[in-house]
Amino acid sequence: MSTPDAVAIERAVRAVPGVGAMHAGPHGTASSFTADGRIWGVRIAPDAIDIHVTSYPGLDLQALGKAVRAAVLAVAGDYAGKVRVHIEDLVEPDDLASDAGQPSPGRTS
Template sequence: MTDPTSPGAVPPGRGGAAVPAGAAPTPPPDPTGADLSSRIAELTRAVPGVADLHGGVFGEVATYLPGGRVSGVRIRPDHTEVHVTVFWDHPVRATADAVRTTLEALVGTPVLVTVEDVVHPTKENQ
C-alpha cells in the first residue's frame, strides 16, 4: 500500500494514480499548439469547394509554432480564424458555412471564415 503522506501520492477520494516521487507528471496536450492547428488545416482542406488555405495578403494569417507555422489558421482564446481560397464552381457562402460547421465542434469557439480568393478548378488543384 502507498503511504498517503509520501510525495506524489494521490490523497484518498481524489482518484487517479500516484506519480512516483521525483517524476514529473505528463502535461496535457497543448490545445492551441501544432496538433490543433494542423488538424484545423486538414479538416478545412477536406471541405468540398475549398481549394486551399490562404495566408492573407502578406502571409500574416498563421499559427506560429516553434520551427514552423500553419498558414491560413489563426487561433485566439475567444475565436479561431480560417482564411481560404475556394473554387469558383462552388457557392462561396455555403462553402464558408461548411468550413465553420466542420470546425466549431473541434475548437470550441466561434470560427470566423474569410474567403480570400476564388480560383478556377484544374486537375492540379482538385
Template sequence: MTERSTLADRIAVTVRDVPGVSALHAGALGEAVTLLPGRRVPGVRVGDDAVEVHLAVSDSRPVRETADAVRTAVTTLTDLPVTVVVEDLADDVPTA
C-alpha cells in the same frame, strides 16, 4: 506538441477536406497563420479567444455555402468562435 499546435493542424486537415475549398490562404500579407516553434500553419489563426480560417474557394461552388461548411466543420473541433474569411476564388478549369 501543444494543444494549440494540435488544434491548428487538425483544423488545417479538416478544412482541406471540405468540398469547395481549393486551399488554405495565408492572407494578402501572410498574416493569417498560426506561428509554432519552427513552423507555421498558413490559413489558420488560433488565438486564445477565437479561430480564424482563411481560404481560397472553388469558383464552381457557392462561396457562402462553402464558408458555412468550413465553419460547421471547424466548430466540431473547438468551442472557440470561428470566423471564415474567403481570400480568393480559384478557377477550376485546368490550364494547359
C-alpha cells in the same frame, strides 16, 4: 478551455469540398506556429479562430463558409470563441495544379 490544434483544423478545412487551398491572408498574417511548422490559413486567438481559404467559381460561398465553420468546430474541442471564415480568392482547379512546384500555401516546415 484548451487551445485548438491548428494541424487538426487545417486538415479538417482542407477536407471540405469546395476548399481550393489554405491562404496566407492579408500580408501573410493568417498563420499559426506549431511543432510541425507554420500552418498557413489558420489563426487562433482567445476570442476567434480565423480561417483563410480559396475556393472555386460557381460555388455557393455562403454554404461553403458554413461547412468550413462546422468542420472547424468539430475538431476544436471545447473552444468557445468565434469561427470566422474568409474566402480570399476564387481560383480555377488548373491554377492550383500549376503551382505544384511552388511552396505550399498550407504548412511549411
